[in-house]
Amino acid sequence: MKDKIYRVISSAVVTLPLFFNLYFFQISSAIGTRKISAVIFSVFVTFLMFMTLYKRDIYKYRRVFFIAAALLFFPSFMSNLISNRGSVTLEDINMIKNEVPFCHMVTPSAIIPYAFTKTLIFPSKLFNSYTSVYSMLMIWLLATLTMGRGWCSWVCFYGGWDELSSSIGKKKRLKLSPNSSYVRYFKFTMLIFLALASLKTLSVVYCEWFCPLKLITEHGDTNSIKGYLQFIFMVVLFIGLLIVLPFLTKKRFQCGTYCPFGAFQSLVGKVSPFRVIIDAKKCTECSICLEKCPTLSITSESLKKGKTDKTCTLCGKCLEVCPKKAISLRFSWLKRVNSLNIHPILNNILSPISFLSFVGLLIGSIVCGGFMVDTINKTINLFGALL
Amino acid sequence: MKKIIYLLSVSLFGFALLNIPSAFTNMNFIHRQMHKVLNLRIRDSFNGGKKLFRFTDPLGDDNGNGELEYPRSELYKGGVGLMDILSFTIFSPQSETDWSDDIIYWQFSYRLKNLNSGNKSNPKKSPQIINHYFGFEGEEGRTDTLYPRSELVRFDPEYPWQYAVSVDVNSETAKIFSYDDIYSSDITMMVDKELNKIVIRVPLNYKPLRKIFTNPTTYHYVLSGGYDPLTNGNFLPVKKRSSIRNGGGAKSRLTPKVYDYLTPKGYSQKSILESYSEETFEYALLKPIIADPKDLAENKKNSIPDKFIEEFKAALQEENKLSREKKEREVKELEDKLKNSGELKSNIELGIKYFNLGNTEKSEEIILNYLDKNPEDPRAISYYGSIMAMKGGQTDSLSQAMEYIYKAFDLYKKAIKLVKTPEEELEVRLNRANVAKSVPESVFQKNTLGAKDFLKAAEIYKEIYPDKPEYVAHCYIMAALCFKNAGKEEESIIYLEAAESSEKINSTDRYKLLLNGYGYNYEK
Numbered sequence: 001m002k003d004k005i006y007r008v009i010s011s012a013v014v015t016l017p018l019f020f021n022l023y024f025f026q027i028s029s030a031i032g033t034r035k036i037s038a039v040i041f042s043v044f045v046t047f048l049m050f051m052t053l054y055k056r057d058i059y060k061y062r063r064v065f066f067i068a069a070a071l072l073f074f075p076s077f078m079s080n081l082i083s084n085r086g087s088v089t090l091e092d093i094n095m096i097k098n099e100v101p102f103c104h105m106v107t108p109s110a111i112i113p114y115a116f117t118k119t120l121i122f123p124s125k126l127f128n129s130y131t132s133v134y135s136m137l138m139i140w141l142l143a144t145l146t147m148g149r150g151w152c153s154w155v156c157f158y159g160g161w162d163e164l165s166s167s168i169g170k171k172k173r174l175k176l177s178p179n180s181s182y183v184r185y186f187k188f189t190m191l192i193f194l195a196l197a198s199l200k201t202l203s204v205v206y207c208e209w210f211c212p213l214k215l216i217t218e219h220g221d222t223n224s225i226k227g228y229l230q231f232i233f234m235v236v237l238f239i240g241l242l243i244v245l246p247f248l249t250k251k252r253f254q255c256g257t258y259c260p261f262g263a264f265q266s267l268v269g270k271v272s273p274f275r276v277i278i279d280a281k282k283c284t285e286c287s288i289c290l291e292k293c294p295t296l297s298i299t300s301e302s303l304k305k306g307k308t309d310k311t312c313t314l315c316g317k318c319l320e321v322c323p324k325k326a327i328s329l330r331f332s333w334l335k336r337v338n339s340l341n342i343h344p345i346l347n348n349i350l351s352p353i354s355f356l357s358f359v360g361l362l363i364g365s366i367v368c369g370g371f372m373v374d375t376i377n378k379t380i381n382l383f384g385a386l387l
Numbered sequence: 388m389k390k391i392i393y394l395l396s397v398s399l400f401g402f403a404l405l406n407i408p409s410a411f412t413n414m415n416f417i418h419r420q421m422h423k424v425l426n427l428r429i430r431d432s433f434n435g436g437k438k439l440f441r442f443t444d445p446l447g448d449d450n451g452n453g454e455l456e457y458p459r460s461e462l463y464k465g466g467v468g469l470m471d472i473l474s475f476t477i478f479s480p481q482s483e484t485d486w487s488d489d490i491i492y493w494q495f496s497y498r499l500k501n502l503n504s505g506n507k508s509n510p511k512k513s514p515q516i517i518n519h520y521f522g523f524e525g526e527e528g529r530t531d532t533l534y535p536r537s538e539l540v541r542f543d544p545e546y547p548w549q550y551a552v553s554v555d556v557n558s559e560t561a562k563i564f565s566y567d568d569i570y571s572s573d574i575t576m577m578v579d580k581e582l583n584k585i586v587i588r589v590p591l592n593y594k595p596l597r598k599i600f601t602n603p604t605t606y607h608y609v610l611s612g613g614y615d616p617l618t619n620g621n622f623l624p625v626k627k628r629s630s631i632r633n634g635g636g637a638k639s640r641l642t643p644k645v646y647d648y649l650t651p652k653g654y655s656q657k658s659i660l661e662s663y664s665e666e667t668f669e670y671a672l673l674k675p676i677i678a679d680p681k682d683l684a685e686n687k688k689n690s691i692p693d694k695f696i697e698e699f700k701a702a703l704q705e706e707n708k709l710s711r712e713k714k715e716r717e718v719k720e721l722e723d724k725l726k727n728s729g730e731l732k733s734n735i736e737l738g739i740k741y742f743n744l745g746n747t748e749k750s751e752e753i754i755l756n757y758l759d760k761n762p763e764d765p766r767a768i769s770y771y772g773s774i775m776a777m778k779g780g781q782t783d784s785l786s787q788a789m790e791y792i793y794k795a796f797d798l799y800k801k802a803i804k805l806v807k808t809p810e811e812e813l814e815v816r817l818n819r820a821n822v823a824k825s826v827p828e829s830v831f832q833k834n835t836l837g838a839k840d841f842l843k844a845a846e847i848y849k850e851i852y853p854d855k856p857e858y859v860a861h862c863y864i865m866a867a868l869c870f871k872n873a874g875k876e877e878e879s880i881i882y883l884e885a886a887e888s889s890e891k892i893n894s895t896d897r898y899k900l901l902l903n904g905y906g907y908n909y910e911k
Contacts (some may be wrong), residue, residue, distance in 0.1 A: 028789060
């Protein structure tokens with residue numbers, strides 16, 4: 001009982017700053033029915049945060065937010081495109097006006113061309129817009145410094161698609177071995193290929209040909225053979241990488257094996273202070289974590305090393321499934337410290353789980369919140385009109 | 388010891404995380420700092436190339452020789468400035484064309500005052516035609532029009548054209564023709580209804596056109612007229628009187644069918660379009676605008692003389708002092724007048740005067756009292772909005788400031804819906820425009836709205852105070868500043884130039900224009 005009370009208090013203490021931020025960013029500036037939507041969204045995120053901390057279960061509640069973000073992002077994004085420029089098709093005039101919303105996926109392809117030409121190979125607004133280049137770079141920088149590749153499980157508004165598909169059903173129909181380096185390192189090959197191809201063509205080759213998410217965002221026109229081919233690629237990649245393969249393998253296939261941004265994030269994400277540590281003394285090598293890790297970030301080798309691979313997205317699945325509780329989240333500079341002999345409330349507040357949940361849901365709700373609130377609002381208005 | 392290190396380091400990290408939201412509230416500042424380091428620039432090939440030359444043309448000169456009238460059909464009725472060319476831009480030719488259908492091309496853009504016609508059934512259809520003739524220096528070409536008896540003009544024999552681009556805005560198609568009939572091709576055309584801009588991309592797959600890559604001097608004739616599918620060359624006829632099928636105001640059968648022509652500096656559109664001769668049966672002779680790469684280097688701005696800044700500051704100070712004294716006097720006079728009427732606490736004029744004096748407390752009290760009795764008065768609502776905005780500017784809490792500003796814009800929206808007279812609309816729009824200009828663009832993005840309000844105010848001023856062109860000029864300058872804040876440089880220049888051509892302008896505005904010419908930010 002005492003423990004429960006302590007957990008309620010510590011969870012409330014950490015949740016409160018998040019709620020204040022949600023109030024500030026979402027509720028205070030909203031008017032009309034949008035205020036109701038902002039309240040619904042804020043209560044939803046606050047609840048998830050509280051439950052994460054109370055139950056000490058990152059995976060379950062993070063996943064709810066992550067999937068909701070992906071599902072609510074695209075109706076808002078696409079309908080805004082339609083109302084602003086008439087369609088989701090990207091036309092030359094949108095490029096002339098630098099009207100293409102900047103997407104984080106562009107970053108790895110744009111860095112090398114920028115280093116050589118001092119120009120950005122993507123026609124976006126630089127300032128004064130939420131989807132401008134500097135806005136996205138700032139968000140990315142903040143998220144990388146605080147969470148590293150945690151971006152891919154907390155902030156990315158696309159990742160929820162394969163997380164959802166991989167959660168449907170229980171039976172694995174296609175086995176994907178995390179020990180196969182071909183599978184795990186394919187995304188790094190993609191990253192190198194796309195960076196070089198982008199340098200050669202001075203355009204973002206990934207967006208033109210390899211992005212599986214254009215079907216739910218925006219895409220080029222189909223007035224030419226090239227346009228048709230790109231459209232076919234886009235549909236096949238979306239269905240294959242985000243629906244069929246995650247469903248068959250029960251893994252986040254796109255994020256774990258294909259996404260070049262994920263690969264890039266794995267390389268730069270080392271600056272993050274969070275580490276998933278495997279305690280060799282407690283580990284019985286049952287390999288459940290290895291089986292269950294959705295992004296193939298635990299291998300036999302990493303089990304021996306006592307830590308997850310650099311591709312770990314801090315999703316929390318291994319923490320949940322380990323029967324011996326041998327896996328824990330630690331701060332990188334305090335890897336050996338599990339808990340200190342301090343008051344349980346303080347111990348809970350200052351634990352890595354509290355910090356990761358706070359920063360993950362904070363940045364996630366700043367990045368996706370506007371879109372999520374917008375979709376909720378549109379749904380309310382739609383029902384209002386129907387009734 | 389271990390415990391202390393743990394607590395200290397984790398607390399510091401926690402403190403850093405709690406400060407993440409402040410990055411978003413200071414986004415503008417952070418973005419500027421990032422820009423200082425990265426100095427990002429979008430690759431020109433996405434935008435159609437670097438803007439090499441920009442030629443502007445006066446606002447409101449879409450009357451050809453000064454007397455042409457628009458046809459009386461529905462198509463032209465609601466559209467003010469449908470054939471008014473405001474600017475013409477030449478881009479650098481492109482050979483690395485990412486994400487574009489043309490492999491190598493040369494881009495031009497034409498900006499008009501208005502691209503939305505009065506056609507009720509299809510307001511997006513615009514009824515104008517633009518013919519653009521251009522040539523390379525020292526090459527042979529033609530001096531007559533692409534189609535005989537089309538525009539009724541001829542071209543300077545020193546600068547004959549080699550290529551003609553015909554832009555049919557109505558059907559959104561454009562074509563290029565060479566002077567010797569060897570080459571013709573459809574060209575990519577894009578219409579931006581929001582900015583009233585037409586962009587064309589001339590494909591450079593015809594070898595003689597690739598001369599442009601060697602950076603030669605080019606000259607251009609850009610003409611606009613009404614579109615008529617039944618005439619040779621598709622230029623709408625102009626006759627003495629306008630009718631459904633033709634424009635009016637033509638003095639002669641040789642009057643060019645050209646409503647606007649991009650006139651080179653040092654010439655007047657009127658005199659050029661009246662240079663036809665009935666005796667010799669010669670059409671009006673057009674002079675080209677010349678795009679000479681040498682001019683690019685000379686166009687760089689000189690440094691600003693210090694005396695201009697000093698003079699501007701002194702003029703601004705003097706104007707503020709006089710205006711404050713005047714406002715204080717007016718408040719006193721009105722208060723004396725209202726003393727015995729019982730309206731001292733609810734007179735809208737007094738509330739407004741207090742607001743103009745900067746006394747928001749007193750002003751709010753009076754305006755709220757007035758609004759109790761007159762809840763649908765648009766002026767009072769809009770001033771209450773401005774009071775909210777001022778309160779937003781004064782508060783230390785950012786969330787409260789945002790709440791005030793959003794409330795202000797809600798009130799303005801309501802007020803605009805309620806206006807009944809042009810005077811009311813003028814006041815409401817100016818209130819909203821001033822607030823839109825002063826709130827941070829990175830947070831609210833209201834500068835474009837502000838610019839539109841200033842432009843609407845300019846139109847109303849023209850209508851109700853035709854003898855006060857300085858008011859119109861002031862609105863143009865303010866609109867230009869709003870556009871500049873919104874990152875719309877091109878629009879900004881157009882309205883600064885429109886203000887410059889005003890016959891009268893007040894002294895501080897005159898300095899603003901002068902300083903702007905030197906690229907000096909006088910708003911600091």
